[in-house]
Amino acid sequence: xxxxxxxxxxxxxxxxxxxxxxxxxxxxxxxxxxxxxxxxxxxxxxxxxxxxxxxxxxxxxxxxxxxxxxxxxxxxxxxxxxxxxxxxxxxxxxxxxxxxxxxxxxxxxxxxxxxxxxxxxxxxxxxxxxxxxxxxxxxxxxxxxxxxxxxxxxxxxxxxxxxxxxxxxxxxxxxxxxxxxxxxxxxxxxxxxxxxxxxxxxxxxxxxxxxxxxxxxxxxxxx
Amino acid sequence: xxxxxxxxxxxxxxxxxxxxxxxxxxxxxxxxxxxxxxxxxxxxxxxxxxxxxxxxxxxxxxxxxxxxxxxxxxxxxxxxxxxxxxxxxxxxxxxxxxxxxxxxxxxxxxxxxxxxxxxxxxxxxxxxxxxxxxxxxxxxxxxxxxxxxxxxxxxxxxxxxxxxxxxxxxxxxxxxxxxxxxxxxxxxxxxxxxxxxxxxxxxxxxxxxxxxxxxxxxxxxxxxxxxxxxxxxxxxxxxxxxxxxxxxxxxxxxxxxxxxxxxxxxxxxxxxxxxxxxxxxx
Amino acid sequence: xxxxxxxxxxxxxxxxxxxxxxxxxxxxxxxxxxxxxxxxxxxxxxxxxxxxxxxxxxxxxxxxxxxxxxxxxxxxxxxxxxxxxxxxxxxxxxxxxxxxxxxxxxxxxxxxxxxxxxxxxxxxxxxxxxxxxxxxxxxxxxxxxxxxxxxxxxxxxxxxxxxxxxxxxxxxxxxxxxxxxxxxxxxxxxxxxxxxxxxxxxxxxxxxxxxxxxxxxxxxxxxxxxxxxxxxxxxxxxxxxxxxxxxxxxxxxxxxxxxxxxxxxxxxxxxxxxxxxxxxxxxxxxxxxxxxxxxxxxxxxxxxxxxxxxxxxxxxxxxxxxxxxxxxxxxxxxxxxxxxxxxxxxxxxxxxxxxxxxxxxxxxxxxxxxxxxxxxxxxxxxxxxxxxxxxxxxxxxxxxxxxxxxxxxxxxxxxxxxxxxxxxxxxxxxxxxxxxxxxxxxxxxxxxxxxxxxxxxxxxxxxxxxxxx
Numbered sequence: 001x002x003x004x005x006x007x008x009x010x011x012x013x014x015x016x017x018x019x020x021x022x023x024x025x026x027x028x029x030x031x032x033x034x035x036x037x038x039x040x041x042x043x044x045x046x047x048x049x050x051x052x053x054x055x056x057x058x059x060x061x062x063x064x065x066x067x068x069x070x071x072x073x074x075x076x077x078x079x080x081x082x083x084x085x086x087x088x089x090x091x092x093x094x095x096x097x098x099x100x101x102x103x104x105x106x107x108x109x110x111x112x113x114x115x116x117x118x119x120x121x122x123x124x125x126x127x128x129x130x131x132x133x134x135x136x137x138x139x140x141x142x143x144x145x146x147x148x149x150x151x152x153x154x155x156x157x158x159x160x161x162x163x164x165x166x167x168x169x170x171x172x173x174x175x176x177x178x179x180x181x182x183x184x185x186x187x188x189x190x191x192x193x194x195x196x197x198x199x200x201x202x203x204x205x206x207x208x209x210x211x212x213x214x215x216x217x218x219x220x221x222x223x
Numbered sequence: 224x225x226x227x228x229x230x231x232x233x234x235x236x237x238x239x240x241x242x243x244x245x246x247x248x249x250x251x252x253x254x255x256x257x258x259x260x261x262x263x264x265x266x267x268x269x270x271x272x273x274x275x276x277x278x279x280x281x282x283x284x285x286x287x288x289x290x291x292x293x294x295x296x297x298x299x300x301x302x303x304x305x306x307x308x309x310x311x312x313x314x315x316x317x318x319x320x321x322x323x324x325x326x327x328x329x330x331x332x333x334x335x336x337x338x339x340x341x342x343x344x345x346x347x348x349x350x351x352x353x354x355x356x357x358x359x360x361x362x363x364x365x366x367x368x369x370x371x372x373x374x375x376x377x378x379x380x381x382x383x384x385x386x387x388x389x390x391x392x393x394x395x396x397x398x399x400x401x402x403x404x405x406x407x408x409x410x411x412x413x414x415x416x417x418x419x420x421x422x423x424x425x426x427x428x429x430x431x432x433x434x435x436x437x438x439x440x441x442x443x444x445x446x447x448x449x450x451x452x453x454x455x456x457x458x459x460x461x462x463x464x465x466x467x468x469x470x471x472x473x474x475x476x477x478x479x480x481x482x483x484x485x486x487x488x489x490x491x492x493x494x495x496x497x498x499x500x501x502x503x504x505x
Numbered sequence: 506x507x508x509x510x511x512x513x514x515x516x517x518x519x520x521x522x523x524x525x526x527x528x529x530x531x532x533x534x535x536x537x538x539x540x541x542x543x544x545x546x547x548x549x550x551x552x553x554x555x556x557x558x559x560x561x562x563x564x565x566x567x568x569x570x571x572x573x574x575x576x577x578x579x580x581x582x583x584x585x586x587x588x589x590x591x592x593x594x595x596x597x598x599x600x601x602x603x604x605x606x607x608x609x610x611x612x613x614x615x616x617x618x619x620x621x622x623x624x625x626x627x628x629x630x631x632x633x634x635x636x637x638x639x640x641x642x643x644x645x646x647x648x649x650x651x652x653x654x655x656x657x658x659x660x661x662x663x664x665x666x667x668x669x670x671x672x673x674x675x676x677x678x679x680x681x682x683x684x685x686x687x688x689x690x691x692x693x694x695x696x697x698x699x700x701x702x703x704x705x706x707x708x709x710x711x712x713x714x715x716x717x718x719x720x721x722x723x724x725x726x727x728x729x730x731x732x733x734x735x736x737x738x739x740x741x742x743x744x745x746x747x748x749x750x751x752x753x754x755x756x757x758x759x760x761x762x763x764x765x766x767x768x769x770x771x772x773x774x775x776x777x778x779x780x781x782x783x784x785x786x787x788x789x790x791x792x793x794x795x796x797x798x799x800x801x802x803x804x805x806x807x808x809x810x811x812x813x814x815x816x817x818x819x820x821x822x823x824x825x826x827x828x829x830x831x832x833x834x835x836x837x838x839x840x841x842x843x844x845x846x847x848x849x850x851x852x853x854x855x856x857x858x859x860x861x862x863x864x865x866x867x868x869x870x871x872x873x874x875x876x877x878x879x880x881x882x883x884x885x886x887x888x889x890x891x892x893x894x895x896x897x898x899x900x901x902x903x904x905x906x907x908x909x910x911x912x913x914x915x916x917x918x919x920x921x922x923x924x925x926x927x928x929x930x931x932x933x934x935x936x937x938x939x940x941x942x943x944x945x946x947x948x949x950x951x952x953x954x955x956x957x958x959x960x961x962x963x964x965x966x967x968x969x970x971x972x973x974x
Contacts, residue, residue, distance in 0.1 A: 005796075006586040009742065012800035013567040048767065109732075109785035117698050134757075134768035146784040147731045151724060169768075170753035179749050183714050185780055186731070189772035194724040196686060197764070198639035198655060200662050201530045204686035207638055208693060209724025209771070232971075234962040236921075241955055243962040250971060262966040264973045265924035273914050275866060277888030277905075281918035288922040316882075368868030393532075397825045401865025408862055409947035410514050414829045415865075417951060444952030 034133065034167050041132035041165045042217070048135020052192030053205055054213040064218050065091060068124070068157065069098045071214055075155060079103050081123040083144040088126050088159055105146055116148060122155035129164035131172055131189070137215065138172060139188040147186050156210040158190070162219045224298070224344055229259040231292070231299045235306045236268040237436035238457070245436065245457030249302045249337055252463055256345050263292040271309040274317065275402050283317050290314075290326050299333050300340045302459050303435050304366025307336040312369055336366060338375035338434055338458060351383035353465040359389050359428035359453075361419070361442060363435035364397050376434050376458050383465050389426035391419075400441040412441075420445045424453060431455040510859045513834040523659050527831050530658045534822040537765020538873070555758045556877040558751045559813040566803065569712040569745045570794065576715025580777040582790045590620040593795045597622060597704070597737055600791055601631055604735055606701035610693075612719070612726035613637035614706030615653055615816060616739045616795055618838045622704070633704070636693050636725040638686065645672050651832030653839060654763050654818040659831055693725070703729035703787065707740035708815070709755060710792070713748045717792065719773040720759060722766075727773050736778075736787040742794050743803075743812040755815060758875040763817035798851035804898050807886060811846050813876040818843075820870035820880060826863050835860060842870035846883045854891045854901030861887045928963055 036044065046056045059067040072080060079101040083089040096102050100121070109116060125145045128138040137158050141147040150156050166172035169189065173179070178187075194209030205211060230253065234246040250260050269289060273282035289310070293299050301307040311334040318327035341347045360376060367373040373395075380386055399405065399415025406412075419442055423431055431446075431453050433439040443455040456464075507515070517523065542548040562569060574584045587593035597620075601609065609626065611617065611633055623644070626633045635644040639657035643650060645668050650656030657665070666680040669688060676688045705726055709718040717738050719726045730736045746755065760766045779786040802808050821827040821841025832840035837848040837857060845864060849857040861884050870880040890897055891905035920926045948954070960968075 005588045005592055008588055009586055009794075009796045009800050010567050010570065012796075013570075013742075013803055015804060052770070105784055107784065110734075113698065117694065136768055143782045143784060146786070147727075148785045151727050151731060168753065169756065170750065173749060173753065179714065183716055183749075183774060183776040185775070185777045185783060185786055187716075187774040187776070188727075189768065190770065191768045191772075192770050194722070195770055196638045196723045198637070198642070198657055198723075199660070199665055199682045199685060200526070201533050201655065201658070202662075202682045204683050207686055207690055207723035207725070208636065208697070208728050234966075239962040240957050243958045243960060243965050246962040247965055247969070250966070250969070260971055261974060262963075262971040264928075264963055264967070266963075267921040267924055267927040270921070273918060275885060275888070276910075276914065277885070277890070277892040278911070278914040278918070279889050279893075281914045284918045285921040288924065364865070364867035364869070368872050395869075397865045397867035397869070399825070399865060401867070404862065404865045406947040408511070408514070408826075409950060410511065410518055411826055411830060411863065412865075413951040414518050415825055440955055441952065444948075444955065447953040448949070448951055 033171075036132060036167055038162065038165075041167060042162060044132040045130055045135050045165055046217075048133075049192065049213075049215060050135075052135070052195065054135070054192045054215055057214065057216050058219065059216050060219045064159070064216055065095060065098070067216055068092065071157060071216075072100050072122070075122065075212075077121045077155070079119075079121050080157075081105065081120050081149060081153060082125070085144050086126050089124070089144075092124070105144075105149065109146070109148060116152055120153045122157060123149040123153045124157045124159070125149050127158050127160045127164070129166055129172055129176065130160045131167075131169050132165055133168045134191055136169070136189045136191040138176075139190060140184045141186055141188070142184065147188075150188065150190060151209050154206070154210055155212045155214065156190075156193075157214040157216065159216045159218060162217055226256075226345055227258065227297055229261060229295070229297050230340075231295075231297060232260050232262050233266055233269070233289070233292075233299055233301045233306065233310075234262065235301060235303045235436065237440065238302060241440060242436045242457055242460075245302060245460045248457070248463035249300075249459035251467070252341070252347075252459060253300065255466075256347060258345075261295075266292055269306040269309040270317070271306060271313070272402055274309065274313055279317065283321070286314060286317055286327075287323060290323060290330055293330055293333065297333065298335050298340065298344070299330065300335050300337055302337040302457065303437075304336050304363045304370045304372060305435050305437060307334050307339075308365040308369035310334045336370050336372050336375075336434070338366075338379055339370065339372040342375045342378055347379070349379065349382040349462065349466050351385045351465050352468060353383070353385055355385045355387070356430060357387045357389055357426075357428050358430045358432050358461075359391050359423045359426045361391075361394075361398060361423065361431060361433045361438055363433065363438050366434050367395060376432070379458065379462060380432070383462075386465070389428045391422040391426050393422060398438045398442050400437045402437065405441065416441050416445045420449065424451065428453060430461070432458055432461050434458045508859055510834070510836065510863070513836060514830050517831050517834045518829065522661065523831055524829060526659050526661055527828050530655065531822050531828045534655075534765065538762055538819060538822070539765075541761035541765050541767065551754065551758050552875055552877055554754050555815075555875050556813065558746060558755060559815070559876045562746045562751070563743065563803070563809060563812055565747065566743070566745070569747055570742060572712040573710055573715060573745050574794075576712065577792060580715045581780075582715065582717075582777060582792055585791060585793045586796075587793055588796045590795065590797050593620050593739060593793050593797075594622055594625040596791075596793050597739070598626065598629055598631070600735065600737055601626070601702055604701060606735065607631055608696075608700045609633040609702045609704055610696050610700035610729050610733060611635050611637075611640070612703070612705035612729035613640055613656070613721065614704065614739055615650075615838065616706050616741055617704060618650060619797065620739065620795070622739075634693075634696050634700070636696065636729060637721075638689055638723060638725075641689055641693065642668065645669075649833065649838070651840065652818060652821060653816055653841075653843075659833070697728045697732050700729075700733045702735045702737060703731075703733035704737045704739065705730050707738050707744055707792070708759070709752060710740060710745045711747075711749050711752060712745050715776055716749070717775045718752060718756075719771075719775070720756065720769050721773070722770040724771060727771055730773065730775060731786055734787055735789045735791070736775075737791045737793065738775075739793045739795060742796055742799050743814075759815050759817050762819040762873065762875040798900075801898060801900070802850050808846075808850060808883060808899070810878050811843075811850060811883060813878050814843055814847070815876060816843075817875055819873045819875065823869040823873050824864075825867065825869065826865065830863075835863070842880045842884075843878075846878075846880060846887060849887055849891075849901070850899055852900070853904070854887065854899060855904035856901065858887075858891045858901060858905045861891060928961070
């Protein structure tokens with residue numbers, strides 16, 4: 001059936017001479033190119049993120065662990081899921097005593113799904129970068145920081161290095177060479193905590209994904 | 224384009240039958256600007272009702288009759304965004320591939336909606352000689368979205384010192400006329416025009432000014448049926464009333480029905496108390 | 506004889522609460538969209554770009570579908586083709602059966618609505634649960650969506666409160682939207698946890714990289730495509746775009762046009778199943794490519810523009826008819842202006858042809874369409890298809906032609922092409938009145954009857970001595 005359907009569909013599509021794309025010019029124009037310096041990118045990113053109730057914390061390479069400690073404390077977290085193998089995860093693990101119980105994604109989800117769903121308070125992940133225009137985190141989950149980390153726990157704490165803050169989505173795709181690198185299993189743009197406006201067009205946060213999104217913006221030089 | 228000496232005037236069938244005073248006023252406005260007006264007596268209808276109902280052959284037959292009316296290379300001025308849109312935008316579609324396609328394109332290229340012509344071609348200057356009045360404006364969807372001339376009626380009214388414009392909410396929303404829509408889907412049409420009438424009434428305007436007879440017939444007829452009619456007028460008639468000299472506001476053209484009859488046999492209708500007694504808004 | 510459509514309309518117009526819900530929601534959506542496009546010139550540039558991207562993709566549709574299939578297959582995603590919704594349902598069922606799966610969790614998907622998938626699976630003993638909050642509410646209420654982006658827009662918080670209280674008596678009654686949302690979260694978490702198969706739609710499919718893109722705010726789309734061991738995506742064949750670089754502008758204009766958001770919370774790009782060493786994500790990913798009339802629409806150079814649609818819903822948000830009668834009146838999966846042009850082309854003008862009359866041709870839909878589908882032009886075209894005498898590719902061509910109406914237009918046309926005759930204006934008007942027997946009562950129900958002037962403009966022009974040529 002499948003092959004027959006495929007053949008029939010493609011045949012019908014090819015029956016007519018291919019329609020000319022109406023005004024094809026304009027496809028490549030970059031309508032949203034902005035000449036924003038670093039400060040402006042940070043300002044936009046922060047403004048957009050805060051507009052959708054994400055928490056933004058500024059930090060640098062020396063004090064970001066203090067900032068994370070405070071966040072964990074303020075939220076009363078009992079545990080924190082993270083990868084012990086990323087640069088950031090190693091640093092956190094080295095001072096494990098300052099944090100709630102650190103948990104690792106040691107095995108495939110199937111082996112500890114119940115705990116993942118009902119026992120983890122928060123997950124910490126790194127990010128591939130950010131987008132200033134829309135206030136967005138770019139995540140390419142992998143074996144170290146799997147997809148459900150930024151999805152299932154009620155709190156997601158993400159670390160973004162300021163130098164990886166791109167102007168637009170288009171710029172990020174180009175500057176990070178997505179097509180050349182090849183896309184991962186799952187690439188994600190995350191712009192705030194989970195939300196819905198399905199009842200009376202009224203915003204409610206924390207539907208199926210994290211109820212809280214916390215972004216630690218790390219400056220390469222003191223902020 | 225430069226100001227022409229002569230133009231064709233296409234009056235439209237609704238103005239012909241129901242609102243002739245609007246057509247007369249438009250011609251008078253044009254004549255006052257030293258324009259010679261030609262009114263081809265053989266004109267009937269632009270063909271839009273059949274076109275919008277899917278009866279293209281029937282629409283084309285009627286449209287073809289109109290194509291022959293405008294042989295000289297001069298503008299064709301139409302006091303309706305809807306009929307102007309039909310000739311300017313849909314004649315080229317209707318006659319695509321037909322023997323008279325070139326003629327249709329030529330006619331289309333010379334079509335102007337009246338307010339567009341007054342503002343963009345004549346750069347008309349108006350001196351308001353009328354009494355203070357508050358008006359609400361309803362711009363037809365075809366004027367706004369097809370012809371893109373919604374700003375013209377506003378700028379004409381802005382020239383009139385004694386006219387205060389009041390804005391109804393959802394001003395750009397359709398009144399629900401839609402030609403045969405009003406009779407094919409009467410319940411939806413009614414729900415739309417009833418809300419439109421309410422929003423216009425809520426402005427406190429003393430008159431409703433429009434640029435398409437269809438909308439005026441729809442909204443005006445509704446307010447009249449409700450028994451709380453704000454008099455309505457076509458922009459041409461309103462402008463002429465404001466600028467002609469001498470000009471006491473003619474109660475004759477202030478009927479709820481929009482001054483369809485302006486002949487002197489009619490007894491003046493009492494102006495409604497509301498509005499006329501109020502002071503000019505400062 | 507009042508048609509079924511008009512009966513729906515009459516019923517729905519008589520529900521003041523539902524009408525108020527729509528009015529308020531549509532006013533809000535229109536304003537939010539407007540706020541996203543402060544510069545009209547910039548908006549037109551973005552629309553030009555979005556239109557060009559979609560038109561370009563359609564111009565190479567068969568090649569892009571083959572490229573997409575090849576890329577997805579390379580990436581490990583199974584691709585299936587379905588000419589009809591029956592075939593698509595069967596494909597989904599056979600995947601379920603292969604895994605002995607009895608439970609499916611669904612992200613929001615209009616194509617699955619088009620397939621009638623839930624009912625089909627139910628008949629085969631499979632429990633398919635909607636997880637988008639709006640769709641979840643409607644599944645509880647046994648109602649179809651009334652809007653393609655905000656499916657439960659017709660319901661008030663009180664409606665939802667009563668519904669939840671009725672279906673989940675253990676949860677305390679509340680009209681608080683946050684509490685209602687949290688109740689749904691708790692219920693659906695367990696379902697995400699246990700569902701064997703997840704199903705989603707697709708907003709864009711990228712041929713260049715073999716990537717399926719999903720746009721959402723809640724996280725149900727991510728849950729459905731991440732947690733179950735099997736993910737099935739269903740999409741129309743028109744959703745493919747050529748390059749990854751086409752995606753950022755389309756995503757931007759989609760979310761801004763749809764809900765007035767600069768971006769949604771999640772943009773989810775899926776290019777493969779779980780790879781060796783990865784610890785989560787589905788082990789199997791399937792894509793079902795559904796035709797269901799689309800390739801037929803594709804064969805008409807004008808109607809083809811229908812397929813540019815990116816399903817933002819802006820046309821319905823701005824439609825004065827939709828706003829009043831609501832999505833359910835249309836009796837179709839896709840309501841509003843896009844439904845008016847899409848549904849009769851899919852099901853036939855004989856089935857849904859009357860919908861082409863549910864428009865004043867005011868142009869608001871075409872004005873806001875992010876990919877500039879000339880919706881009013883296509884409505885006009887389909888009205889023509891409905892009454893034309895010769896054959897064409899649209900199913901049900903000519904089925905809306907009635908002898909009485911055709912005769913009335915013929916008579917009108919004859920008189921209006923003979924000026925001497927036409928100039929008996931009242932006679933012409935009398936002929937127009939014959940177009941529909943209902944006309945005068947339909948008009949005068951809420952309006953006073955139009956009065957003909959005592960003299961026509963023709964006569965007055967003659968009296969004034971205005972030149973005839």
